[in-house]
Amino acid sequence: MAVLGANCTVGGPGFFSKVTTVLRSATVLLLLATTCAAARGDEVVDLAAGIDGVIQRRLAAENITPAPVADDAEFLRRVFLDLGGRIPPSTRVRRFLADRDPDKRRKVVDELLDSSLYVVHFSNVWRKALLPETQADPQIRVLVPAFEAWLRQKLTDDTSYAEMVREIVTVPLAATGNPREISGQADRPSPLAFYQAKQIKPENLAASTARTFLGIRIECAQCHDHPFDNWKQSDFWSFAAFFAGMERQGRGGFLAAIREVADRRELEIPGTDTSVGPVFLDGSRPLPTQTRGARKLLADWMITGKNPYFARAAVNRLWSQMFGIGLVDPPDDFTADNPPSHPKLLDLLASEFASHKFDVRHILRSIVASDAYQRTSRQTDPSQQRPRLFSRMAVKGLSPEQIFDSLAQATGYVPAAVDRTPTGPGVPDSVRSEFVELFGDDSSRPTQQRTTILQALALMNGGFVSEATSLDRSRTLTAVVEFPALGTGDRVEALYLAALGRRPGAKRLAGLVAYVDAGGVTKDPAAALADVFWALLNSSEFLLNH
Amino acid sequence: MTPFPGMSRRQWLALAAAGAVTPPASGLFGRIAHAAAASRRRRCILLWMSGGPSQIDTFDMKPGHANGGPFRPIATTVAGLQFSQHLPKLSRQAKHLAVLRSMATREGDHQRATFKMRTGYLPQGPIHYPTLGSLFSKELSDGTSPLPDFVSVAPYRFLSPAAFGPGFLGPEFAPLIVGDTNPVPMDPGAAVDDSQALRVRNLQQPEGIGAARVDARLKLLGQFEADFGAERPDVPVRSHRTAYRQAVKMMRSESVSAFDLDDEPAAIRDAYGRNRFGQGCLLARRLVERGVPFVEVSLNGADAQMQLGWDTHQDNFDTVKRLCSTLDSGWATLLEDLGRRGLLESTLVIWMGEFGRTPKINPNRGRDHFPNAWSTVLAGGGVQGGQAVGRTAADGTEVADRPITTGDLLATVCGALGIDAEKQNVSNVGRPIRLVDPRATVVEGVLG
Numbered sequence: 001m002a003v004l005g006a007n008c009t010v011g012g013p014g015f016f017s018k019v020t021t022v023l024r025s026a027t028v029l030l031l032l033a034t035t036c037a038a039a040r041g042d043e044v045v046d047l048a049a050g051i052d053g054v055i056q057r058r059l060a061a062e063n064i065t066p067a068p069v070a071d072d073a074e075f076l077r078r079v080f081l082d083l084g085g086r087i088p089p090s091t092r093v094r095r096f097l098a099d100r101d102p103d104k105r106r107k108v109v110d111e112l113l114d115s116s117l118y119v120v121h122f123s124n125v126w127r128k129a130l131l132p133e134t135q136a137d138p139q140i141r142v143l144v145p146a147f148e149a150w151l152r153q154k155l156t157d158d159t160s161y162a163e164m165v166r167e168i169v170t171v172p173l174a175a176t177g178n179p180r181e182i183s184g185q186a187d188r189p190s191p192l193a194f195y196q197a198k199q200i201k202p203e204n205l206a207a208s209t210a211r212t213f214l215g216i217r218i219e220c221a222q223c224h225d226h227p228f229d230n231w232k233q234s235d236f237w238s239f240a241a242f243f244a245g246m247e248r249q250g251r252g253g254f255l256a257a258i259r260e261v262a263d264r265r266e267l268e269i270p271g272t273d274t275s276v277g278p279v280f281l282d283g284s285r286p287l288p289t290q291t292r293g294a295r296k297l298l299a300d301w302m303i304t305g306k307n308p309y310f311a312r313a314a315v316n317r318l319w320s321q322m323f324g325i326g327l328v329d330p331p332d333d334f335t336a337d338n339p340p341s342h343p344k345l346l347d348l349l350a351s352e353f354a355s356h357k358f359d360v361r362h363i364l365r366s367i368v369a370s371d372a373y374q375r376t377s378r379q380t381d382p383s384q385q386r387p388r389l390f391s392r393m394a395v396k397g398l399s400p401e402q403i404f405d406s407l408a409q410a411t412g413y414v415p416a417a418v419d420r421t422p423t424g425p426g427v428p429d430s431v432r433s434e435f436v437e438l439f440g441d442d443s444s445r446p447t448q449q450r451t452t453i454l455q456a457l458a459l460m461n462g463g464f465v466s467e468a469t470s471l472d473r474s475r476t477l478t479a480v481v482e483f484p485a486l487g488t489g490d491r492v493e494a495l496y497l498a499a500l501g502r503r504p505g506a507k508r509l510a511g512l513v514a515y516v517d518a519g520g521v522t523k524d525p526a527a528a529l530a531d532v533f534w535a536l537l538n539s540s541e542f543l544l545n546h
Numbered sequence: 547m548t549p550f551p552g553m554s555r556r557q558w559l560a561l562a563a564a565g566a567v568t569p570p571a572s573g574l575f576g577r578i579a580h581a582a583a584a585s586r587r588r589r590c591i592l593l594w595m596s597g598g599p600s601q602i603d604t605f606d607m608k609p610g611h612a613n614g615g616p617f618r619p620i621a622t623t624v625a626g627l628q629f630s631q632h633l634p635k636l637s638r639q640a641k642h643l644a645v646l647r648s649m650a651t652r653e654g655d656h657q658r659a660t661f662k663m664r665t666g667y668l669p670q671g672p673i674h675y676p677t678l679g680s681l682f683s684k685e686l687s688d689g690t691s692p693l694p695d696f697v698s699v700a701p702y703r704f705l706s707p708a709a710f711g712p713g714f715l716g717p718e719f720a721p722l723i724v725g726d727t728n729p730v731p732m733d734p735g736a737a738v739d740d741s742q743a744l745r746v747r748n749l750q751q752p753e754g755i756g757a758a759r760v761d762a763r764l765k766l767l768g769q770f771e772a773d774f775g776a777e778r779p780d781v782p783v784r785s786h787r788t789a790y791r792q793a794v795k796m797m798r799s800e801s802v803s804a805f806d807l808d809d810e811p812a813a814i815r816d817a818y819g820r821n822r823f824g825q826g827c828l829l830a831r832r833l834v835e836r837g838v839p840f841v842e843v844s845l846n847g848a849d850a851q852m853q854l855g856w857d858t859h860q861d862n863f864d865t866v867k868r869l870c871s872t873l874d875s876g877w878a879t880l881l882e883d884l885g886r887r888g889l890l891e892s893t894l895v896i897w898m899g900e901f902g903r904t905p906k907i908n909p910n911r912g913r914d915h916f917p918n919a920w921s922t923v924l925a926g927g928g929v930q931g932g933q934a935v936g937r938t939a940a941d942g943t944e945v946a947d948r949p950i951t952t953g954d955l956l957a958t959v960c961g962a963l964g965i966d967a968e969k970q971n972v973s974n975v976g977r978p979i980r981l982v983d984p985r986a987t988v989v990e991g992v993l994g
Contacts, residue, residue, distance in 0.1 A: 132704075133704075219655075377778060377780075378777040378778065379777050379778065379779060380777070394780065395778050395780035395781075395782050395783055396782065397782045437727060446782075447780065447781065447782070448674070448781050448782075449781070449782050449785075450711070450712075450717045450720055450781070450782070450785035450789070451717070451782070451785050451786040451788075451789040451790070452720070452722075452723065452789055453694060453722050453746075453789050453792050453793045453796065454722070454723065454724075454746065454747070454748075455789065456786075456789040456790045456792075456793035457746065457747065457748040457749060457793045457796075457797070458747065458748050460748070460751070460790075460793065460794075460797075461748040461749070461750060461751055461752055461797075462747075462748045466752035466753075466755075470752075505773070508769070508773060511769070512766075515766070520759070520762055521756070521758045521759045521761075521762045522759065527759075531759065531762055531763045531766060532766060534763050534766075535763050535764075535766035535767040535769075535770055536770065538763075538767050538790070539767060539770040539771060539774065540771060540774055540775065540782070540783050540786035540787070541770060541773070541774040543786065544782050544783065544786070546778065
C-alpha cells in the first residue's frame with residue numbers, strides 16, 4: 001500500500017512523475033491502510049453480493065442481459081473519478097494494467113479511500129449536497145472556505161456520517177455564531193454556513209434538514225397541506241419549531257452575529273394566530289422533561305438507528321453519487337408516489353449503514369465491489385434500455401471540479417499559488433474558478449448533463465486547452481514529443497494514457513500513427529501530435545465519466 | 547366541434563347568439579381560428595420576471611383601495627387603459643400591449659409555479675417537460691440559422707433548473723445561455739460592463755492555428771466520437787456532439803456579430819438602459835433581427851444580481867419601483883426599436899413571471915406569492931394591443947371576469963406565433979405530449 005503524500009497523487013515515480021497535484025491542503029493528513037482495516041474483510045464482499053443479488057433478480061425477471069464487467073482501464077478511470085474526483089495519472093494506469101494481482105481492484109479502491117483525493121472530492125460532494133445555495137448566491141460563498149475546511153477535517157478524522165450531521169444540526173450558534181469572523185477563513189473550520197445559507201430562518205432550516213438528511217420534501221406544506229403526502233401545514237411548522245430560538249443580532253445583515261434562545265420552543269405559523277411546539281416528523285414529541293436544546297433533541301431523533309428516513313436517505317444519496325441515478329430518484333424525494341426501484345436493496349444498504357456506525361466508506365467500498373457498479377458503460381445488448389435497472393453503467397457528466405482537476409492531471413498543469421487551496425470560486429483571476437463558473441451551474445442530474453455551446457467553445461478555443469496543446473507550454477505534450485527513443489506509436493499511446501487512461505485500439509492507433517508521421521496539415525509531426533492531444537481533450541470520452 | 551355531441555357548429559352558434567347557452571370565455575372556435583393562422587411564422591421574445599411581479603403595482607392598479615398601495619396610475623396612449631406611474635415609457639407603447647388581468651394559475655410555490663409557467667405542465671414523475679423556448683423554437687426554426695434557435699439571457703435557474711432546459715426534446719434544443727454569471731464588482735460602486743457578460747467568449751480559434759488545422763482537429767475528434775459514442779446512446783454523449791456541432795457552426799458564421807453590442811450607437815444603448823436586462827433586450831432585438839426564433843431575457847434584480855428580484859415579501863414598493871425603472875426602459879425601447887425596424891409585426895413579446903403578489907400588503911410592507919388573480923402581458927406580433935383582457939375584483943383578491951389558466955395563455959401564445967398548440971412531441975417515456983395542455987383554450991379577443 002502506497003503512502004500518499006500531498007505532493008504526489010496516487011502514482012509512483014515514472015514517466016510523468018513531474019506531474020504534481022493541485023491539492024496541497026494543510027488539512028490533509030496521511031492515512032495508513034490500518035484505519036480502514038476495520039471495515040474491510042468479508043463484510044464488503046458480502047454486501048456487494050447482497051447488492052448484486054437484488055439487482056440480478058430484477059434483471060432476470062425483466063429478461064435483461066446485463067453488460068459484462070468493465071475492463072481494467074475503464075474500471076480504474078471510473079473509480080478515480082468517483083472516489084478521487086479526477087482521472088488517474090498515466091503512470092498509475094500503466095502500473096494497474098500491468099499488475100497481475102487478482103485483488104488489485106479492491107486494493108486500488110482502498111488506496112483511493114485512504115487518500116487525500118477522496119477527502120477533497122467528497123468534501124465537494126457533501127458541500128454541494130448541504131449548501132446547494134452556493135451555486136447561485138455569491139454572498140454565501142464567503143463562508144464556503146470555513147465549511148469545506150470543516151468537511152475535510154471530518155473526512156480526514158473519519159468522523160461517522162451521523163456525527164457529522166449531529167455537528168451540523170447542533171453547531172453552537174452563540175459561541176461560534178459570528179459569521180463575520182469565519183468568512184473567507186479556511187483556518188476556522190465551521191459548519192455554520194449551513195445555517196447562514198438557510199438565512200437562519202426556521203422554515204428554511206426545517207425544509208433543508210428534512211430534504212437533505214431525511215430525503216423528505218416537506219416544504220410544500222409550508223403554505224398549504226402537501227399535495228401528495230400526508231404532511232399538513234401544521235406538521236411543517238411544528239418541525240420548524242425545533243429551530244425557533246435563533247435570530248440575528250443587531251444589524252449587519254448577512255454576516256450579523258446570531259443569538260439563540262435555547263429554551264424557546266414555540267413558533268407562530270405566519271399569517272395565523274396559531275403557535276406550535278416542536279413535533280418530530282413521525283408525530284412524536286420531545287418530553288417536557290427533556291430540557292436540552294431543541295436542536296440537540298432533533299439531532300438525537302434524526303440519527304437514532306430507529307429513524308426510518310435517515311439511513312435510507314444517506315445510502316440513497318451515495319448510490320446516486322456512484323451510479324448517477326438514485327434507488328429513489330430524484331434522490332431527495334422520498335414520497336409515496338416516487339417509490340424506490342429496488343426497495344429491498346435500499347433496506348439492505350440502510351441497515352448495513354446503521355450497523356456499521358454510519359461509515360460512508362464501508363458503503364462506498366461495497367458498492368464499488370459490486371458487479372452492478374463494475375459493468376461497462378457500453379450497451380452490449382438491446383435489452384439494456386432502462387437506466388434504473390442498472391444493466392450497464394450510465395454515462396455521467398463530470399462536476400466542474402472533476403473536469404478541471406482531470407484536465408490538470410492530463411496536461412500536467414501546475415496551478416498558480418492562488419489555485420492551490422481547493423475551495424473553488426471567489427478568486428477573480430484564478431483559472432480554476434473560471435472553469436468552475438463555466439461548468440458550474442448545471443443542476444440537472446449527472447446522467448442528463450448537457451455540454452453547452454459555451455463549454456464547447458471554451459474547450460476548443462479557450463486559453464487553458466490552447467496552452468495544454470501548445471508545443472511551447474504544455475508539460476505533458478512536451479514530454480511526449482521530446483522524450484527520446486520513442487516510436488510514434490508510443491507517443492500516441494502516451495497521450496491516450498494521459499487523457500483517456502487507456503491504450504488506443506489497434507486500428508485507431510495505426511490511423512493516428514499515419515497522421516502524425518505525415519505531419520498533419522503543417523507537415524510537422526510534433527504539431528500533429530498536438531492535434532491528437534487537442535482532439536483527445538475535447539472528446540466526450542475524456543469529458544465524461546463512464 | 548361543439549360542447550354538445552350531435553349539435554353542429556352553426557346550431558351551437560345560433561343558440562349562443564340567442565343567449566340560450568354561454569359560449570366558453572375563450573373558445574373552441576378560437577382554437578380553430580388559430581389553426582388557420584398556422585402559416586404565419588413569427589419570432590418570440592420572453593421577458594421573464596424572476597420571483598413573481600406585483601400586478602397591483604404595475605398593470606392592474608387598485609387606486610383608492612387599501613390594497614392599492616402608494617403608487618398612482620397614469621394614463622396611457624390608449625384611452626381607459628392605465629399603468630403604474632413607474633412605467634411611463636411603456637404607457638406610450640400601450641397600443642401594442644394586451645394586458646391579461648385575470649391569470650388564475652393555482653401554483654404558489656416558486657419551484658412548481660416556475661415549472662408550470664415555463665413548461666405549461668406541472669412536474670410529473672419521470673416526464674422531462676421542455677421549457678417554452680425549446681418547445682417553440684423547435685416549431686419556429688427553419689433550420690438554416692447559424693445561430694442557435696434559442697438564446698437565453700441571464701436565466702436564474704437555481705430553484706427550478708428543469709424549467710429552463712430542453713427536457714425530453716434533447717440537447718439539440720437547449721438554449722445558448724449568456725449573461726448568467728453574477729457580476730462581482732471588484733471595487734464597490736464600480737460599474738459592471740454588461741456587454742462583456744452578454745458576449746459569447748472563445749469564438750476565435752487559438753492563435754497560430756489556421757482554419758485547415760481546425761478542420762484536421764475536428765476530423766480527429768469526429769473519429770474519437772465515433773469510437774466512443776457507437777455503443778453509448780446516453781444524453782451526455784449526444785449533447786456533447788450537438789454542442790460541438792453548434793459551436794463550430796457559430797465560429798464560422800458572420801451572424802455572431804449579433805453579440806457585439808458595441809456596434810450599436812451609444813444613444814440606443816442608453817435608451818435600453820445600461821444594465822443586464824436593458825442590454826439583454828437590445829441583444830434580443832439583434833438576435834431576432836438575424837433570424838433567431840426565440841430569445842428570453844430574465845429580469846432578476848435591479849442591480850443585475852442573480853436572484854428572485856420580484857419576490858418582494860419585504861419592502862415591496864421600493865423594490866418594485868427600482869425594478870420598474872429597469873423594466874420600463876428595456877421593454878419600451880425594445881418595442882419602439884422593433885417597430886422602427888418593421889419587426890414588431892413578426893415578433894411576439896411575452897411578459898410574465900411565475901405568479902403575482904398578494905393584494906394585501908403584509909406587515910413588512912411586502913406582498914407575498916399570489917397565483918389566484920394576476921397579470922401577464924402579450925405585445926407585438928399577432929396580438930391585438932391596446933386592451934386589458936379579463937378583470938379582477940375591486941380589492942384584487944379574485945378574478946371577476948374570464949379566468950385564464952397557464953394553458954390558456956400558452957395556447958394564445960401559440961396562436962400569436964402561428965404554432966399548432968395541439969401538435970405532439972414524443973416524450974422521454976414514449977408518451978406523446980401536446981405542446982399545450984389539451985384542456986386549454988385560446989383567450990378570446992387577444993389575437994390580432
